[in-house]
Amino acid sequence: MLKFGVIGFGYWGPNVVRNLNQLEDVQVLAICDKSAQARRRVQKAYPHVEISADPHELLSSSKIDAIAVVTPVWTHYELAKTALQQGKHVFVEKPFTSTADQAKELIELAAKKNRKIMVDHTFLFTGAVKKISQLLGEGILGKLYYYDSTRVNLGLFQHDINVIWDLAPHDLSIMNHLISANPEAIVATGQTHLNGFEDVAFITLYFPDQLIAHLNVNWLSPVKVRMTLIGGEKKMLVWNDLEADEKVKLYDKGVDITNREGLYNLLVNYRSGDMWAPQIEQVEALHGELAYFVDCIVKDKTPVNDGEAGLRVVRMLEAACESLRQRGRLVYL
Numbered sequence: 504m505l506k507f508g509v510i511g512f513g514y515w516g517p518n519v520v521r522n523l524n525q526l527e528d529v530q531v532l533a534i535c536d537k538s539a540q541a542r543r544r545v546q547k548a549y550p551h552v553e554i555s556a557d558p559h560e561l562l563s564s565s566k567i568d569a570i571a572v573v574t575p576v577w578t579h580y581e582l583a584k585t586a587l588q589q590g591k592h593v594f595v596e597k598p599f600t601s602t603a604d605q606a607k608e609l610i611e612l613a614a615k616k617n618r619k620i621m622v623d624h625t626f627l628f629t630g631a632v633k634k635i636s637q638l639l640g641e642g643i644l645g646k647l648y649y650y651d652s653t654r655v656n657l658g659l660f661q662h663d664i665n666v667i668w669d670l671a672p673h674d675l676s677i678m679n680h681l682i683s684a685n686p687e688a689i690v691a692t693g694q695t696h697l698n699g700f701e702d703v704a705f706i707t708l709y710f711p712d713q714l715i716a717h718l719n720v721n722w723l724s725p726v727k728v729r730m731t732l733i734g735g736e737k738k739m740l741v742w743n744d745l746e747a748d749e750k751v752k753l754y755d756k757g758v759d760i761t762n763r764e765g766l767y768n769l770l771v772n773y774r775s776g777d778m779w780a781p782q783i784e785q786v787e788a789l790h791g792e793l794a795y796f797v798d799c800i801v802k803d804k805t806p807v808n809d810g811e812a813g814l815r816v817v818r819m820l821e822a823a824c825e826s827l828r829q830r831g832r833l834v835y836l
């Protein structure tokens with residue numbers, strides 16, 4: 504029986520607790536939140552769990568094997584560091600840390616203590632991303648041309664981070680997982696309108712071999728959009744995460760240039776074939792992810808969303824914000 508302590512029971516924490524509780528061989532022993540209101544919600548939902556206002560009670564408890572850090576990003580580093588120092592495995596929310604240096608320190612500490620870090624890049628465990636990963640792995644799309652994601656809605660305004668640190672970790676972690684090459688450079692532009700943090704941002708990532716990625720993240724959109732287009736030489740893919748069925752559609756569409764001798768001799772052939780919507784596994788991603796975390800601990804495996812994966816995302820977030828501050832200067836990664 505693996506015993507967990509969960510720190511943070513705000514918006515996301517209850518999902519982590521609920522999914523941990525559904526796992527066999529896992530017990531949520533204690534939940535901590537600084538807010539009295541959050542602790543009252545814990546008491547009502549989980550009357551038999553130990554409740555605390557002080558994270559150090561959980562972090563120093565010899566009864567706890569693993570800690571889930573589900574608090575705002577600026578608290579992740581200190582809480583995860585203490586947990587690792589106390590010999591606990593750590594499941595930490597995205598984005599992993601506030602700086603790349605903090606992430607590197609935690610990775611080194613985990614290696615020294617022989618403990619696992621898993622960063623909650625939840626989307627990697629969705630049926631849609633698993634299917635897209637499989638299709639790309641099989642080379643169905645051919646050479647990739649572009650990755651273009653729109654993740655916009657009204658709010659939720661965060662009080663400590665801008666829209667890039669809030670929403671882009673999802674896209675960066677997905678992109679990082681799906682595309683084996685690493686981006687070479689990044690350009691980001693954005694604007695603050697209301698609370699001093701950028702609420703609208705556009706990020707472009709340049710990859711080797713003419714692959715380009717673009718992310719649109721926005722807290723000021725009247726409608727919610729979760730749409731990713733992936734264009735390849737052989738096929739093109741549309742992932743609309745708000746679709747109940749047929750979230751992923753694969754289009755046999757493309758462009759073939761048949762004659763390259765001189766501009767006026769170009770023969771552009773537009774291919775427009777069938778559309779296919781593959782079957783997508785319907786599972787709660789967080790459930791699969793937490794089960795995988797437990798499996799990685801028990802079998803001593805390195806998770807795909809380990810500290811290194813978290814660090815890669817934090818590096819891109821830092822570079823994007825550096826570019827943003829300079830109104831879109833190209834920043835090399």
Ligand SMILES: NC(=O)c1ccc[n+]([C@@H]2O[C@H](COP(=O)([O-])OP(=O)(O)OC[C@H]3O[C@@H](n4cnc5c(N)ncnc54)[C@H](O)[C@@H]3O)[C@@H](O)[C@H]2O)c1
Binds near residue numbers: 510512513556596
């Ligand atoms: N993986 C996902 O899809 C996903 C979705 C939402 C949020 N998140 C991440 O989860 C984390 C929390 O986000 P949220 O939306 O739940 O925030 P939230 O503000 O709703 O909740 C955070 C909770 O942590 C508590 N807290 C803060 N510092 C604490 C400390 N030092 N000790 C104990 N309790 C403390 C607060 O009182 C609050 O109840 C963030 O890192 C966010 O990016 C991830």
